[in-house]
Amino acid sequence: MTSDELKARIADDGVEFIYAMFVEMHGKPCAKLVPVTAIDDLLDVGAGFAGFAAGPLSQTPADPDILAIPDPASYVRLPWQPNVAALQCDPTVEGEEWPYAPRVILKRALARAAEQDLVLKAGVEVEYSLLAREADGSLRPADERDTSALPCYDARGLTTALDHLTTVSRHMDAMGWGNYANDHEDANGQFEQNFGYAGALTTSDRLIVLRLMLHTLARRRDLYATFMPKPFADKTGNGLHTHLSLWSAGTDEPLFHDDDDPRGLGLSGLAYQFTAGILDHAAGLTAVVCPTVNSFKRIGVGPPDSGATWAPAYAAYGGNNRTQMIRVPEGGRIECRIPDGSANPYLAFTALLAAGLDGVARGADPGDPNVDNLYTLPIDEVRARGIEALPPTLLHACDRLVDDDVLRAGFGTGRDGDYVDYFAEVKRAEFRAVTDQVSPGEVDRYLTLM
Structure with missing residues (x-):
């Protein structure tokens, strides 16, 4: 335009x-x-x-x-x-794009991919919690009757939030995004609203606008819309499941689909290479796609009240199996399930693209797909298969990020040095600021323990 x-x-x-x-x-x-x-x-x-x-x-x-x-x-x-x-x-x-601006970083990453005749297209599943604040300052689901132990897909919870959800849906369509599904998610007060996939830059721009819209509409109802990964310790967290595929820049032909895939997942060799790259760099990119201290309370195998976290604990892939880090719901695309609601989409797509293209450059292979429930597979068996656990904290993830030369190159450098070093510096300070606080839970546990 x-x-x-x-x-x-x-x-x-x-x-x-x-x-x-x-x-x-x-x-x-x-x-x-x-x-x-x-x-x-x-x-x-x-x-x-x-x-x-x-x-x-x-x-x-x-x-x-x-x-x-x-x-x-x-x-x-x-x-x-x-x-x-x-x-x-x-x-x-001073007339030059600022290399520490997330949108600039993603644009440069996409431009490098375009030099290889590749375009990254992406869709995101936007999960958020709609909450109200009590007189004592505590938070609860916006609907006080939303108390089911298994609230996922509950038509009653969906109906109570109908005015809010349909308003969001109509606004998405008015902006040309193509809303195609809205549901009550696995936690009380949690919803997911989805729009059609597009180029990674466009999807990122739309997610930023959607978050602004959800905050605005919630405030008009004296509510809070939060994308915080884990607002309640005993409830399922807010993810940002991310669907990825590469397309030809020249012909707009999809490059991830293959009906003759011998592994039966409908993926091309390029898709497997891209998947392998993401898995190989999973530890470092976790710092980017799970970028808060709170993020690491979402990922793992320990179940909330509903019975499953629906978030990965290990760097593994497989078919239509939601215990994986990378799920293949159908041929032609992969779903990365580790990103959460706090992720900056521009930075998340930069990390995923850099990791995936490294797999392509190396001709990497992810091995055979996992078919087991990774939430219940014994840890000794996980280790025996060579499946890597995701970092347990933001601090661990930042350490892996700064040691990852591929991600370092993918994010680029600027006046003050490499972006990953700046990112890690900010996030390590955030980790210290949060974890240095003495929580009520610590006081309850330790006050009279000794």
């Missing part, structure tokens, strides 16, 4: 204001509200931000402004605020 086409679209849509948006490392949406009377300046110059104030972007208070340059292709009118539209932007500093 050209600038003139964008301005015509804005006029046709009756838009009066534009969110000029980008995200920092954590995925927080940063924006300025720009009136359309200033659209020429926005398109020509960008929107100015003090990068240090925005969040982790490897900026200091002494740095010059970030100028966020809009991507016209990302334009979308926001149906819940009909006179407002959003444009995702690429942060620049």
Whole structure:
């Protein structure tokens, strides 16, 4: 879309204001509200931000402004605020794209893939919890009657949330995303709403807008929409199951499907190589796709009240088996089940693409698919098969990330050094800040133990 086409679209849509948006490392949406009377300046110059104030972007208070340059292709009118539209932007500093900006990082990774005639397409399953706050400050499911021990797919819980869910669905369709399913998930107050797959950059842009929409609609009802991986210790966590496939950049031909797959999963040799790459780099990329201290309370084998975590514990793959890190639900695509709701999609896709393409470059093979229930397989048997456990904490995952040369190269470098070192520095500080706190549970357990 050209600038003139964008301005015509804005006029046709009756838009009066534009969110000029980008995200920092954590995925927080940063924006300025720009009136359309200033659209020429926005398109020509960008929107100015003090990068240090925005969040982790490897900026200091002494740095010059970030100028966020809009991507016209990302334009979308926001149906819940009909006179407002959003444009995702690429942060620049002194005329150059800023290499610590997540969207810039993903764009560069996709450009390298395009040099190999490859396009990454992706879909995400967006899980979130809809919560209310009690007078004492505690949180509970928005629907006080949503108390079933097995709430997944419960039509009653779905019906209670119908106004909210159908509003979100209609807004997705109004933005052209193609909402195709909405369900009550495995935890009380937990829902999943899905939209059609697209290129990885477009899917990332849409996820950022969707999160903003869900937060906004929840607040209007005096509720909280949270993507926190594990808001309740005894309930299933919020994942971001990610479906991936490679396509030809030149012909738009899908490259992951093969009806003659001897392993019977409907995958091509390229798909197996890509899968092997992700598995080989699973430990390091876990820091990126599970990027909070809380993330590591979601993954593992210990079941919540519903009986299963629905999250992986080991770097393994197989067919339609939800105990795997990588599941193959049908031929032509793979589902990576480790990412959670706190993942920054731009960084997550960068990590997955770098890992997968390394597998392609090496002609790697993931071995035969696992057919067992990995939640119940004895740990000695897991080890005997050479299946690696995922890191137990964010600190362990960061250590593996900085030691991974493939992921290091995939994220690139900038003025202050390699991005993975900056990422790990921020996340290690986050780990210390959270784990240095003395929790009520620790007091209950240890106060009179000795």
